[in-house]
Amino acid sequence: MNPTDVPGLPPGVPEFLVDSGIEALYPPQAAAVDAGVTEGDSLVASVPTASGKTLVAELAMLSSVHRGGTALYVVPLRALASEKKAEFERWADFDVEVGISTGNYESSEEWLSSRDIVVATSEKVDSLVRNGAPWIDDLTCVVADEVHLVDDPNRGPTLEVTLAKLRRINPDLQVVALSATVDNADEVADWLDAELVKSDWRPVDLRTGVHYGDAITFDDGSQREVPVGRGERPTAALVDDALDDGGSSLVFVNSRRNAEAAARRQADVTDRHLTDDERDELAALADEVASVSETETSEDLAAVVEKGAAFHHAGLSAEHRSLVEDAFRDRLLKAICATPTLAAGVNTPSRRVIVRDWRRYDGEFGGMKPLDVLEVHQMFGRAGRPGLDPYGEAVLLAKDHDTMDELFDRYVHADPEPVGSKLAREPAMRTHLLATVASGFARTREGLLDFLDRTLYAAQSEETARLESVVDSVIEYLVANDFVERNGDEITATNLGHTVSRLYLDPMSAAEIVDGLRDADDPTPLGLYHLVCRTPDMYQLYLKSGDRETYTELCYERETELLGRVPSEFEDVRFEEWLSALKTAKLLEDWASEVDEDRITERYGVGPGDLRGKVDTAEWLLGAAERLAVELELDSVVAVREAKKRVEDGVREELLDLTGVRSVGRKRARRLFEAGVESRSDLREAEKSVVLGALRGRERTAERILENAGRQDPSMDDVSAAETAVDDGDDGGKGETGRSGGAGADQQASLGDFE
DNA sequence: TGATTGGTCGTATAGACAGCATGTC
DNA sequence: CTATACGACCAATCA
The missing domain is CATH 1.10.150 (DNA polymerase; domain 1)
Incomplete structure (x- = not known):
């Protein structure tokens, strides 16, 4: 099928596509057109990564816009939102304007409502619905990218509920769901009343295999010799071998430390393959990397980048990440060693993908847990750059014959798991039931159940007893905490409940904050940081060896500042969590006391990216706490506002005027x-x-x-x-600056003790 | 003698959305 | 209750 055969597109678009090199649609794209995506019909496309899903979405959105509508493109990550926005901006010549809306970046409200295509994260869409953004009602087409993530226990339910709400607001809404290949795409299609297009087709050949001994054995039985020298590591041999063919490598490992260590080893390999020009460019890139921040992470990254390799994980700052991703895409960096972040993130294809670690530590599981087939296939999917590589190779590593057999069975010849709704989990229900009531989608228990009937959970589950019992216990919880009220059959949100829903807080976080603030007389920053750090909306730092003692001591030393009652050290399991929250709060206090970034990253064993993340979340939660304090007319409003401003700017009180x-x-x-x-x-x-x-x-x-x-x-x-x-x-490593009296002075004493 | 290899032991373990109102060194 | 890999350290082995 040619672009000119596609019905429903704005004039000029087919020709534009042909001009940009798309002479014929890929088979899955053609199938999607046959299924009516450009004529307003809903569709689930379950196809491999990089098989042209984005074009399917674009065709659907363009045709919808051409009919006078507006489209929404829902993504799982902020980084993907900006990537997609940039991609869609190529339609500007056709009077299609693109807007973006995420937590940290948003086109202005009225501007947004005049856009033809809006790109947003699923949480942001949920939030827009909760806050009654008017343009949501006028949507004609919604695209859900990576829809298999409904399976994610934390964030899947948001996507699920949001799609259900959008469809309820507008029953004629066209839904285009893009998914990785999953086992039960038909169930997703049933749920969304959509046609299903399922395909294994890829534009670039993908060969998957297992390396064992001195060769890779591929799925078709063929072999490629990759001898491993004496004392050499298999990963290094594979990276070297790919480079002999002019191909880059992407290595997936299971921890940050491993990523960094492996990158150091790979750097010695990539270093041997560089031209003089590349060396110059890499030296410049390394300088840029080093200047991002004065932290060890920065230096370590710069040291490997100089040799043509890199590591990539969530401890990196956003700038680090994009520098590495861009340079890899430009083929300047020859190898990246990454944690699974990269498999789900922005587009970084590579000639060869090496999945070195296929098990990952999981505390709940109690040991090393094998990765999901879907996850490994997502990593495989990064192999092969369309138009650049003749083929892509994805390789697992085995150190003995039995493991090789196991890997073939488990990953190479295996189908991905089915995806299943996680909506019935209580944390998800807490948030979404309150929001559903607060934004008027339901007014009774039956109304709630009726609404939930539109979700994937209901479509997948025969018996509703479990759902009903979770709903009942969550309603009890919401009533007990004064978020909703019951009058006979009717359930309505209280003012507090409305606020919590609009603030996008987990009701449990809100309850914790409200309790803490009510208890607080004149809260200190540390007390407030600790309060928001112990809510379920904050990921806490791990306690490392020795931390238990350190923070138990700190806990007693500053007990009077902490809001609420300290759980008993010996009887209460919550004590551990209380300590991790304290460690996290202490990090924030350091930040708000002008301790240098490198000092903090070193002291708490985190990367610059983690520090930014914690500060970001604290800002958001303290902002929410401030609003709650206002709502409840508590005296602590001023103290909360100041604590928030101090984390925001990373300064002591006396500098707030200047910052x-x-x-x-x-x-x-x-x-x-x-x-x-x-x-x-x-x-x-x-x-x-x-x-x-x-x-x-x-x-x-x-x-x-x-x-x-x-x-x-x-x-x-x-x-x-x-x-x-x-x-x-x-300053010779002394991060703490400023000794001038005032509010800073009394905190200084305990800071010193902490060293 | 110095370099390489091989064992034990201790230690640490992936990721990242959201309000609101504007902008670091 | 559950595993594994790495690095640091130290001892054994080889040129």
Whole structure:
């Protein structure tokens, strides 16, 4: 089928497709068109990664827009949202405008409602529905990307419920669900009243196999010799072998530490294959990587990047990740060693994929648990770059013959697991039942059950008894915590319940916060950080060896600051969790006390990405706590707001006025303060030479800051920097800056003890 | 003698959405 | 209750 044969597209689009090299549709794409995706019919496409799913979605959305509608593209990750938005912007010439809406970035409200295509995460869509965004009612087409994630215990139910709500709001809505190949795609299609297109077709040949001894054995029985030298590791031999053919490698391992260690070893291999030009480019890239942050992670990454390899995991900052991903896509980096993040994230295809570790530690399982077939197949799916590689290879590693047989059975010749709804789990129910009541989708127990009948859970499950019993116990919980009220049969959300639903909080988090704040007289930042850290919406840090003692001690030392009653050290299982929350809270307190980033990452054994993540979540939760305090007219509002501002800017109290000035962050604010410029008004009146000195003689920066502070004459012409007492950043590892009295001083004492 | 190999022991274990209102060094 | 790999350390072995 040719693009010109596709009905329903805006004029010019088929020709545009042909011009951009798409002369014939891939078979699954043609099947989707035959099933009516461009004529408003719903569809489930269960096809391999990189087999042209995105074009199917684009055809559906373009045709829907052409008929005068608007489309929504739902993704599981923020990074994917920006990737897709950029991709869809190629339709700008056809008057199709694209907007984006995620937690950290959003096109403005009225602008968004004028878009033809909006890209958003499933949580954001859920939140938009809860907050009654008007344009949601006018949608004509929704695309759900990676719909197999309904199986995810944490986030799957959100996708499931959101799709159910969108369909209820608009019964004529066209739903296009894109899925990896799963066993029971037909059930998903039944649920969505959609046609099913199922295919194994791939544009680039994929060969999967197992390496054992000195060769890879592929699924078709063929072999490729890849001898492993004496003392050499199989992974290194495979990376080397791929490079001999001019191909890159993507290695999946099961822990961050392994990713970093393996990347160091691979770097020695990739280093041997570099041209002089590549070496220059890599040196520049390494500099860029190193300058992202002054942390060990940054240095370690730069050290391997220089040799053409990299590691990739969630401890990296967003900048690190995109630098690595882009350079790998540009074929500058020859090998990446990654945790499973990469398999689910943005598009990073590679000639060869090596799944080195196929088991991962799982605390609940109590040991090393084999990865799901679906997960491994997702990794396999990264092999082969369309248009660049003649074929892709995915290889598992076996160290003995039995393992080889097992891997063939378990992964190479196996079908992926069926996906199943996780909606009946209580944490998911808590959030979604409250939201369903609060946004008026149901007003009674029966109404709730009726709504739930539209979900995948109901479509998959014969008996509803389990669902009913979870619903009942969750209603009890919501009533007991004053989120909903019962009047006879009717269930309505209280004001508090409405607020919690709109804030997108887990009701259990809200209950914890409300309890803690009610108990609080004059809460300290640490007390508030601990409060939000022990909610289920915050992932806590692990306790490492020795941490138990450290934080038990800290817990007693600062017991008066902690909100609520400390669980008993000896009787209560919650004590452990209380300590992890304390460790996490302490990290936030360090951050809000201007401890350097590298100091924090080292002290808590986390990466810069984790630090950002914790700070981000704390910001969100403290913002929510502030709103709750306002709602309940509690005295702690001011204390919460200040604690929030301090994590947001990463500074002590006395710098908050300065960091309120645009382009002044934690570093510059501290330098200015130390030079005697202590507030926004000081900035307007201070001696210019002092300001310039504090800013290390950066004239442009100084001018910008003075201007932002509202100074009349910001010009730095003819001003020379004054000497300042501030030491110059290279502070010999002493992260804690600032000793000036006020609120900071009493905290300083315990900080010292903590070392 | 120094380099390489081989054993034990201790230790640590993937990921990341959301409100609101704007912007680091 | 459940596993495994890595790195650090130290001892044994070989050129």
